Amino acid sequence: MLKLFEYNWQVRKDWLDWCGTVNEEELMKRRTGGVGSILITLHHIVAVEYGWICGGIQGKSIEIPPFENVAGLQQIKDFSARCHLELAPFVYDWKDSLESRIMIDITDEGEREAHTYGEVMRHVIAHEIHHIGQLSVWSREIGKKPVTANLIGRGLFD
Amino acid sequence: MLKLFEYNWQVRKDWLDWCGTVNEEELMKRRTGGVGSILITLHHIVAVEYGWICGGIQGKSIEIPPFENVAGLQQIKDFSARCHLELAPFVYDWKDSLESRIMIDITDEGEREAHTYGEVMRHVIAHEIHHIGQLSVWSREIGKKPVTANLIGRGLFD
Numbered sequence: 001m002l003k004l005f006e007y008n009w010q011v012r013k014d015w016l017d018w019c020g021t022v023n024e025e026e027l028m029k030r031r032t033g034g035v036g037s038i039l040i041t042l043h044h045i046v047a048v049e050y051g052w053i054c055g056g057i058q059g060k061s062i063e064i065p066p067f068e069n070v071a072g073l074q075q076i077k078d079f080s081a082r083c084h085l086e087l088a089p090f091v092y093d094w095k096d097s098l099e100s101r102i103m104i105d106i107t108d109e110g111e112r113e114a115h116t117y118g119e120v121m122r123h124v125i126a127h128e129i130h131h132i133g134q135l136s137v138w139s140r141e142i143g144k145k146p147v148t149a150n151l152i153g154r155g156l157f158d
Numbered sequence: 159m160l161k162l163f164e165y166n167w168q169v170r171k172d173w174l175d176w177c178g179t180v181n182e183e184e185l186m187k188r189r190t191g192g193v194g195s196i197l198i199t200l201h202h203i204v205a206v207e208y209g210w211i212c213g214g215i216q217g218k219s220i221e222i223p224p225f226e227n228v229a230g231l232q233q234i235k236d237f238s239a240r241c242h243l244e245l246a247p248f249v250y251d252w253k254d255s256l257e258s259r260i261m262i263d264i265t266d267e268g269e270r271e272a273h274t275y276g277e278v279m280r281h282v283i284a285h286e287i288h289h290i291g292q293l294s295v296w297s298r299e300i301g302k303k304p305v306t307a308n309l310i311g312r313g314l315f316d
Binding site: 033152 | 304
């Protein structure tokens with residue numbers, strides 16, 4: 001479980017660095033598919049990971065700034081770092097015995113849904129990888145090489 | 159580990175079904191990013207999973223048809239089904255004790271690289287999710303709703 005989170009965090013860092021090589025207009029530009037722009041996607045990835053792990057599983061009272069309040073590369077980097085600091089200990093302390101514990105989610109429609117921690121953790125993993133795939137298409141539209149998505153060769157298992 | 163493979167297989171099936179609702183010209187059309195078209199992406203996903211698990215880890219002598227030889231929706235469905243039948247038992251029989259076993263990969267440049275089975279399996283998982291993210295952008299370009307990427311709500315943990 002941890003390795004896939006570490007993969008996501010590494011890839012996210014690479015994309016945030018990549019964003020530093022692109023002008024902010026391109027980062028903010030509305031695009032087809034996904035949640036609509038490169039920076040909004042990165043905000044969304046951070047918000048979803050933080051929301052499920054700290055707000056959902058850990059049941060903390062959390063505050064997620066709307067994109068408009070952090071709509072710049074440095075602000076998104078700071079938002080990501082802040083959330084990471086708070087949620088990473090839970091991921092590093094993950095034990096198989098947590099797999100089948102249950103959390104209750106209140107959906108946007110106000111319904112209560114039960115999920116195991118194992119399901120939530122994998123949802124968060126897949127969520128980030130999926131949205132990063134969208135960034136890779138948009139980066140080619142800008143004419144730039146995307147960050148590699150390869151998991152092999154990142155030194156995660158050294 | 160198994161759950162993320164099951165997620166990928168479900169999502170892949172949903173996309174193959176989705177392809178049935180789109181004309182073949184759109185499926186074959188060259189697009190920006192990724193490996194270049196919807197059908198080539200699906201072929202690539204299957205080939206990479208099959209290549210790493212049956213060819214790489216299991217060391218079987220395998221044959222992967224070039225895209226040109228299976229360049230149609232039904233052929234890609236058949237190719238996916240054939241590979242799945244051969245590789246799924248290994249995934250279902252996965253045990254944590256396999257994590258640190260080593261396989262040797264010969265790269266395209268002829269170099270030998272050692273990888274643990276655990277690294278290869280996670281690489282394959284992330285690889286498919288990433289490319290599916292690209293399909294989701296292209297589907298919006300066609301004006302069609304993409305298959306949901308949500309892992310939660312697929313009944314994988316019922």
